Amino acid sequence: MFSFFRKKSRPDDAPQTLPIASTVADDAPLPDPTVVSARPNQSTPERASWVSRLRDGLRKTSSNIAAVFTGTRIDETLYEELESALVLADAGVKATQQLLDTLRQQVKARRVSDPAAVKALLADALTALLLPLQKPLSIGQQQPTVVMVVGVNGAGKTTSIGKLTRHLSLRGASVLLAAADTFRAAAKEQLGVWADRNTVDIISQQGGDPAAVSYDAVTAGRARGRDVVLIDTAGRLPTQLHLMDEMKKIKRVIAKAQEGAPHEIILVLDGNTGQNALAQVRAFDDALQLTGLIITKLDGTARGGVLAAIARERPIPVYFIGVGEKLEELETFNAREFAQALLA
Ligand SMILES: Nc1nc2c(ncn2[C@@H]2O[C@H](COP(=O)(O)OP(=O)(O)OP(=O)(O)O)[C@@H](O)[C@H]2O)c(=O)[nH]1
Ligand SMILES: [Mg+2]
Structure with a gap:
């Protein structure tokens, strides 16, 4: 389940708090401003194909x-x-x-x-x-909603940002990307490819410091009236304390660019990580106070039970599940559907 809003132009006055509708039919006309709330069991062909990949995985x-x-x-x-x-x-x-x-x-x-x-x-x-764990990612209460995406190396952060950009764009939200992975050589270009595929802007710097890029991106997001700023960060292990500190700094600096931001801090977890996933959730949550999770690669050889462990030990909402490398292979988490896939 999730909710996104579709925003039409509105005066530049105080930010509005948008109600979160829980049942909006797929084809229902959208009031303005609107929360677009997807039903857990959407019957779109995309969802059906995603569920079948999840079952296979x-x-x-x-x-x-x-x-x-x-x-x-x-x-x-x-x-x-x-x-x-x-x-x-x-x-x-x-x-x-x-x-x-x-x-x-x-x-x-x-x-x-x-x-x-x-x-x-x-x-x-x-x-x-x-x-x-079934809780919507809610967009629209702030402008922009600032989302920081974190996780260990190779978990699928950048790919998930690309897919999430599409997901949000399809629901009428305007997105700005921030290339705050200034560590890995080709990271900026990789995010740039996703920006192009989705035809959205990207903020990056030559060299640059991740906190500075994030600050710039939030400032640009505000100036350009974007609905969402998605911040891609470099992969890091919870044991790399200086890198964990760097992440905390990014969070602090973002708050200077916009009060109350980041509104969402999402940990991306590789679904194949096994029990170590729980250790990652704990460590990143302790450092940053996570608001949500994205579980990737549940299309491969993942065993899937780790969601039960997370639910029992650190119940942080699972906003999305990734089942492949393509743009459309990210969907919202639904508890019943997942349980059925695991016990199919
Ligand atoms: N099969 C599958 N592959 C995925 C999924 N998500 C990401 N990948 C692949 O995982 C690899 C790493 O993805 P990235 O998005 O670069 O991961 P990252 O967390 O940004 O990596 P770093 O920035 O290096 O820490 C790539 O080959 C992706 O195509 C998924 O849901 N399923
Ligand atoms: Mg990356």
């Missing part, structure tokens, strides 16, 4: 879990096998335990005797566990 986990329920009896062996399958899927010990406890309780309360019915109960329990 999680196939290994789903078939492991499915194998648990092929027997005829609900006994300790079933619970033990399920425990192993969930831990193997990166769900972590605590989330796995929570799911198993709920399941045992439900099986008893509902007097279930068919293993297939247990699987349906597991889908419900997993959906409930993941539900706190």
Whole structure:
């Protein structure tokens, strides 16, 4: 689920706070200013193809879990096998335990005797566990909404920014990109390619300091009346303390360019990182107070259970999930849909 607004021109006076509609039909005319709120189960061809890629990506986990329920009896062996399958899927010990406890309780309360019915109960329990992660990225309360994107090297930050730019543009928001990865040689050019594909502006500097580029970009975003400024930062490990400090500095300097900014700090996580993903979430959250996550590469060999671990340990909203390198391969997270893909 997510919400974006479509803004028409409005006077340059005080920023407006926009209500967040939760149910707007796909083809409904948009009031002005408007929050465009996508339904969790949009039936667009793009969404359908994205869901099918997600299912394919999680196939290994789903078939492991499915194998648990092929027997005829609900006994300790079933619970033990399920425990192993969930831990193997990166769900972590605590989330796995929570799911198993709920399941045992439900099986008893509902007097279930068919293993297939247990699987349906597991889908419900997993959906409930993941539900706190399903929260919209809301654009429109500030102008611009400043979004800082962080993460370890190669997680998919720049690619996700490219896809997110398209996503936002399609919903009527104007976007400005900031090339604040001044560390890696070709980073600026890489972001520039995404800017071109989306025909949006990019702010960059020759050499330059990441905090200075970010400051410039927010200032430009304000001057040009952009709805969103997306700031691409260099990859870093939480153990590289000086680089973690640099990131905190970027955040502080952004606040000087616009009070209250950055409004969103999104950690991009490679879905294949396994249990280390949780350590990344904790470290970046402790340093920056994250507002959201994007999980990438759930099209490959990802096991997918890490979302359950995140939900249990550090429930930060998952705004988007990436299932490929193409522009359209980023979609909003829906707990039920994800649980179903993991247990397909
Ligand atoms: N299969 C797949 N590949 C992805 C996805 N997202 C990103 N990638 C690929 O992952 C690689 C790294 O992506 P980048 O966007 O450059 O990652 P980054 O976090 O910006 O990397 P640094 O700036 O070097 O830290 C590229 O080859 C992308 O095409 C995804 O959802 N699925
Ligand atoms: Mg990058």
